[in-house]
Amino acid sequence: MKKSLQHNHLDRSKYGLVELPVVEYGGLVWISATSDKPIDIQHYLGAVGDNLVHFGVADHLSFRKSTIVKHTNWKLLIKTYLEGYHVPFLHKNTLANAFRKGVIAHTECGSHIRLAAARTNILDVLSVEREKWRILDYASVYYSIFPNTFFIMHPDYVSLNIFHPEAPNRTVWTHEMFYKPEHFEGDKGQEALARRFEYTNDVVFNDEDFAIAERVQEGLRYGSNKHHTLGLEEGLIGIFQRNIDDALCDKTVVPLKSVCPQ
């Protein structure tokens, strides 16, 4: 129930409504599906939460949010983000020219994963004083926030992708774009944001990455492959899957600030 004002006369006690813990942190609202446990979101996010604060996510506004059903498993959708091997091929006419082939650094932050993908201009940083370095000028920074969220710091906007599983082969994907108002002023700013959203959401994610994920899912139906073989550039997919397996085995993965510095 998002807008209680529209339900003034509703007797909430008759509808099985349950109050859930909710907190605001790092510019985002976090809700727990477990009603009797308070959220310790700073502990859960560890250094990833510190990063959200560091990047000033709270200073951003929402531009647009899309909700799209994809006919594939939610984990396959997230795994498309976790390796750069496909970029020169699948994104040959879109992203490939913006990034250095295969130059990706990653850090495990408990069960979350942080990646930084070098943009083609990264060596320009050598001519800039170290004190003036700003990572988003030379790399995009990505966060796999365990379990089902993928958060992207682009150079001048933010993408929040959440994957809600509905069935083994059906996922509701929401993508919300955030921006800093001072970077996109007036009609021209809004038009620039619309172009970014359509490019990222419609072309790169939906038509390229997720279209392949749906084809992989379709292939799984026939069962000819009993396992997937991962190459050396696809190790993060294995790490993500291991974290899923650990969670399902009820192992506790504690975020460690010390292994994921800002």
Ligand SMILES: [Fe+2]
């Ligand atoms: Fe991709």
